[in-house]
Amino acid sequence: MRLPLALTMGEPSGICGELTLKAWLKSKSQSLTCFYVIGDLEYYQEQSTLQGQKVDCVEISNPADAIDIFPDALPILPLKLPAKPVLGQLNPANSQCVIKSISMAVAHVQDGVAAGVVTNPIHKAALYDIGFKHPGHTEYLAELAGGSAKSVMMLACDDLRVVPVTIHLSLLDAIQSLGTEEIVNIGKITAKALKDNFAIQNPRLGMAALNPHAGEDGAMGCEEITIIQPAVDKLRASGINVSDPLPADTLFHEQARKNWDAVICMYHDQALIPLKTIDFSGGVNITLGLPFIRTSPDHGTALDIAGKGIADAESLINALKQATKMSKHHG
Amino acid sequence: MRLPLALTMGEPSGICGELTLKAWLKSKSQSLTCFYVIGDLEYYQEQSTLQGQKVDCVEISNPADAIDIFPDALPILPLKLPAKPVLGQLNPANSQCVIKSISMAVAHVQDGVAAGVVTNPIHKAALYDIGFKHPGHTEYLAELAGGSAKSVMMLACDDLRVVPVTIHLSLLDAIQSLGTEEIVNIGKITAKALKDNFAIQNPRLGMAALNPHAGEDGAMGCEEITIIQPAVDKLRASGINVSDPLPADTLFHEQARKNWDAVICMYHDQALIPLKTIDFSGGVNITLGLPFIRTSPDHGTALDIAGKGIADAESLINALKQATKMSKHHG
Numbered sequence: 075m076r077l078p079l080a081l082t083m084g085e086p087s088g089i090c091g092e093l094t095l096k097a098w099l100k101s102k103s104q105s106l107t108c109f110y111v112i113g114d115l116e117y118y119q120e121q122s123t124l125q126g127q128k129v130d131c132v133e134i135s136n137p138a139d140a141i142d143i144f145p146d147a148l149p150i151l152p153l154k155l156p157a158k159p160v161l162g163q164l165n166p167a168n169s170q171c172v173i174k175s176i177s178m179a180v181a182h183v184q185d186g187v188a189a190g191v192v193t194n195p196i197h198k199a200a201l202y203d204i205g206f207k208h209p210g211h212t213e214y215l216a217e218l219a220g221g222s223a224k225s226v227m228m229l230a231c232d233d234l235r236v237v238p239v240t241i242h243l244s245l246l247d248a249i250q251s252l253g254t255e256e257i258v259n260i261g262k263i264t265a266k267a268l269k270d271n272f273a274i275q276n277p278r279l280g281m282a283a284l285n286p287h288a289g290e291d292g293a294m295g296c297e298e299i300t301i302i303q304p305a306v307d308k309l310r311a312s313g314i315n316v317s318d319p320l321p322a323d324t325l326f327h328e329q330a331r332k333n334w335d336a337v338i339c340m341y342h343d344q345a346l347i348p349l350k351t352i353d354f355s356g357g358v359n360i361t362l363g364l365p366f367i368r369t370s371p372d373h374g375t376a377l378d379i380a381g382k383g384i385a386d387a388e389s390l391i392n393a394l395k396q397a398t399k400m401s402k403h404h405g
Numbered sequence: 406m407r408l409p410l411a412l413t414m415g416e417p418s419g420i421c422g423e424l425t426l427k428a429w430l431k432s433k434s435q436s437l438t439c440f441y442v443i444g445d446l447e448y449y450q451e452q453s454t455l456q457g458q459k460v461d462c463v464e465i466s467n468p469a470d471a472i473d474i475f476p477d478a479l480p481i482l483p484l485k486l487p488a489k490p491v492l493g494q495l496n497p498a499n500s501q502c503v504i505k506s507i508s509m510a511v512a513h514v515q516d517g518v519a520a521g522v523v524t525n526p527i528h529k530a531a532l533y534d535i536g537f538k539h540p541g542h543t544e545y546l547a548e549l550a551g552g553s554a555k556s557v558m559m560l561a562c563d564d565l566r567v568v569p570v571t572i573h574l575s576l577l578d579a580i581q582s583l584g585t586e587e588i589v590n591i592g593k594i595t596a597k598a599l600k601d602n603f604a605i606q607n608p609r610l611g612m613a614a615l616n617p618h619a620g621e622d623g624a625m626g627c628e629e630i631t632i633i634q635p636a637v638d639k640l641r642a643s644g645i646n647v648s649d650p651l652p653a654d655t656l657f658h659e660q661a662r663k664n665w666d667a668v669i670c671m672y673h674d675q676a677l678i679p680l681k682t683i684d685f686s687g688g689v690n691i692t693l694g695l696p697f698i699r700t701s702p703d704h705g706t707a708l709d710i711a712g713k714g715i716a717d718a719e720s721l722i723n724a725l726k727q728a729t730k731m732s733k734h735h736g
Contacts, residue, residue: 244616244626249577285575286673295575323677327685342617344674346654351679354658 076107077189078140078149079397080179083113084194086159086168088375089385091121093194095129096387097394098148104391107398109192110140110149112175117159118150124383137187153178161381166203172196173206173214180218183366189401190367191215192393197375209242211370212361219364226263226362228336229345229372230396231353234326235336236345237264237362248341249284252297257281257305261338265314267362268335271400276315280334281306282344283319302340326352358392360400367400369393407438408520409471409480410728411510414444415525417490417499419706420716422452424525426460427718428725429479435722438729440523441471441480443506448490449481455714468518484509492712497534503527504537504545511549514697520732521698522546523724528706540573542701543692550695557594557693559667560676560703561727562684565657566667567676568595568693579672580615583628588612588636592669596645598693599666604734607646611665612637613675614650633671657683686717689724691731698731700724 084090094111095118111118115133122129130147134140140149153175157167176196182188193211208214216225228237239260240248261279268277281302285295292299302319309316316338324330325337326348339345349357357372371389379385415421425442426449442449446464453460461478465471471480484506488498507527513519524542539545547556559568570591571579592610599608612633616626623630633650640647647669655661656668657679670676680688688703702720710716 242617242625244620244628245576246580246626249580286573286677289575294573295577297575322674323681324685326678326682329685343653344678346617347657347675347678348682350654351657351682354655354660 076141077187077401078137078144079107079109079190079192079394079401080137080182080188081109081111081394082175082179082191082193083111083153083172084175085164085172085197085200085375085377086114086117086155087161087164088195088197088377088380090194090375091117092124092380092383092385093371093387093390094118095122095124095148096385097390098129099124099127100387100391101144104395106391106394108141108144108149109394110134110137110144110151112151112153112178114155114171115150115152117155118148137182151178162377164197164200164377166200169201169204169206173201176211176214177218180215180366190369190397192390192397193368193370194390195371195373195375197377215361215364215368219366223365224259224263224363226260226267228264228267228360228362229349229357230360231349231357231392233331234349234352235334236339236349237336238339238342238345240341242342245341245343249297252284252301252340254301254305254308257302257338258308261305261309261314261316262312263363264336264338265309271362271367271403272335273403274335277335278333279309279314279316280325280337281317281319282322282325282337282339284340286321286323288319288321355386356388356392358389358396360396367397369397369400407472408518408732409468409475410438410440410521410523410725410732411468411513411519412440412442412725413506413510413522413524414442414484414503415506416495416503416528416531416706416708417445417448417486418492418495419526419528419708419711421525421706422448423455423711423714423716424702424718424721425449426453426455426479427716428721429460430455430458431718431722432475435726437722437725439472439475439480440725441465441468441475441482443482443484443509445486445502446481446483448486449479468513482509493708495528495531495708497531500532500535500537504532507542507545508549511546511697521700521728523721523728524699524701525721526702526704526706528708546692546695546699550697554696555590555594555694557591557598559595559598559691559693560680560688561691562680562688562723564659564662565680565683566665567670567680568667569670569673569676571672573673576672576674580628583615583632583671585632585636585639588633588669589639592636592640592645592647593643594694595667595669596640602693602698602731602734603666605666608666609664610640610645610647611656611668612648612650613653613656613668613670615671617652617654619650619652687719687723689720689727691727698728700728700731
């Protein structure tokens with residue numbers, strides 16, 4: 075039997091409620107498979123008339139019930155918020171519930187009653203206020219998964235997957251923290267995930283250089299020689315199909331994208347500039363290296379447009395689709 | 406009367422001859438205006454049968470003669486090479502001629518007999534061998550222009566223009582050499598060129614941040630606060646329409662590209678990744694800040710494919726088109 079996807083509530087004062095309802099509304103035209111959201115029934119009911127269409131919201135008592143409900147209504151596994159959310163205004167009184175929605179979703183996949191976890195965006199500052207100690211979503215999920223998992227962020231759109239080796243660091247810190255072992259680890263996790271979750275038998279990894287023209291044999295930077303090529307050599311020694319460090323401006327055009335199942339990038343913008351140039355609103359964030367499937371939309375909580383009805387659900391819809399695709403391959 | 410464009414020969418052992426002939430062959434279908442090449446008649450004649458089509462090559466004695474010749478034949482202003490070029494093999498014996506082709510083209514625009522200079526790619530190593538002392542084409546052109554000109558590289562495709570503040574430096578050196586005054590100078594030259602050569606009355610400049618998320622108020626790097634924003638403030642004080650430093654991954658998608666007449670980028674790949682992701686083979690290099698028009702294709706001499714008939718002339722054709730467009734606006 076196919077299992078439903080567990081969708082977390084995300085930050086209730088942001089656009090997450092609207093996105094969830096919009097995703098359900100498009101579930102038929104977009105051929106989305108069944109999902110349920112872990113959240114507050116009343117919260118969704120209050121926002122449930124969108125663009126002239128009314129979404130029926132139905133409480134379920136366990137994930138399996140979602141299968142029958144989903145074609146006709148948004149299935150909601152109840153998690154009552156202590157304070158009524160005000161759109162656009164963070165309220166730490168609800169933060170514990172935001173976190174609990176995540177841990178419940180993970181418990182469901184671990185118990186074998188959900189196919190994967192799709193997370194709505196959270197607002198870290200609101201969670202830090204109540205003592206949440208993880209830098210973000212991904213690290214919290216890694217802890218829930220048992221703590222030893224090394225998680226890796228992949229971003230994907232229709233014809234490009236990128237994996238940044240360094241992420242939320244200044245560009246200077248990113249360069250200075252670049253290391254061979256980290257690139258090797260990330261390359262291995264990426265190759266394994268492409269096999270296990272994307273059914274690609276011999277994944278082809280592109281390796282982006284750090285410097286312009288890949289450093290031109292050391293004339294414009296030596297990190298290709300001292301850090302990246304040694305990582306390529308180690309990855310090849312372990313049987314992984316990976317390119318030499320190539321000039322980053324040659325890797326992402328339409329023809330080049332056909333050469334790679336994923337491109338390993340050295341810093342945030344090297345990965346995000348091409349992805350968001352190609353597909354600004356449809357990108358999906360996929361966490362690799364966890365013992366379960368997890369995807370999320372590639373944007374934030376957008377407090378500034380909450381309640382205006384203009385939030386774009388494309389990225390959440392794609393995150394749901396991506397999780398479904400991956401769950402078909404997941405062993 | 407419309408003036409012809411002066412095209413330099415470029416490195417004769419590379420793909421420049423083939424590109425020049427291919428550009429002329431497409432001149433009707435691509436509506437190219439008149440150009441002439443400064444080079445060796447015999448060299449072009451030997452390569453003049455391409456894809457089953459024969460290009461007639463006709464010597465002219467001065468640029469004005471090109472106008473009548475161009476519809477029926479490739480006009481060649483003669484510059485005899487001392488050694489017969491062997492495709493794929495550099496020969497320093499011809500380097501002096503390669504340089505002379507450039508200085509003659511500049512003399513023609515300075516004398517008012519050519520509308521602009523379009524340069525075929527050169528191979529710097531071959532020129533250094535005979536004592537050429539400029540880092541590249543652009544610096545030599547600046548000297549020919551009188552030496553005081555500050556020249557700026559712009560790269561352009563159909564719907565994006567980018568201007569890198571730092572260019573051929575390692576990424577680390579690029580970060581460390583970034584300075585407010587340089588950004589201000591480049592912003593001013595870019596805005597002036599967009600007015601003078603592109604007929605854009607109030608050019609809108611996008612300013613890319615250096616760090617991911619534009620540094621998030623200093624949390625991920627402080628160059629936005631200490632270096633880039635002060636440059637933005639100075640540019641605005643001088644009446645230039647420029648954005649705050651914005652996250653680089655938000656600047657280049659289809660919708661965003663409509664907001665900018667050019668984007669000022671902090672390093673080579675920040676400019677080249679989006680440009681080449683959008684249009685890998687059609688980009689054009691435009692030198693701003695010279696007292697005359699100069700464009701060139703955005704690729705090298707490609708010694709490895711010289712003589713194989715597979716060189717793509719799209720970038721040279723676009724460079725010729727761009728020079729024509731600019732010459733219509735040039736005061």
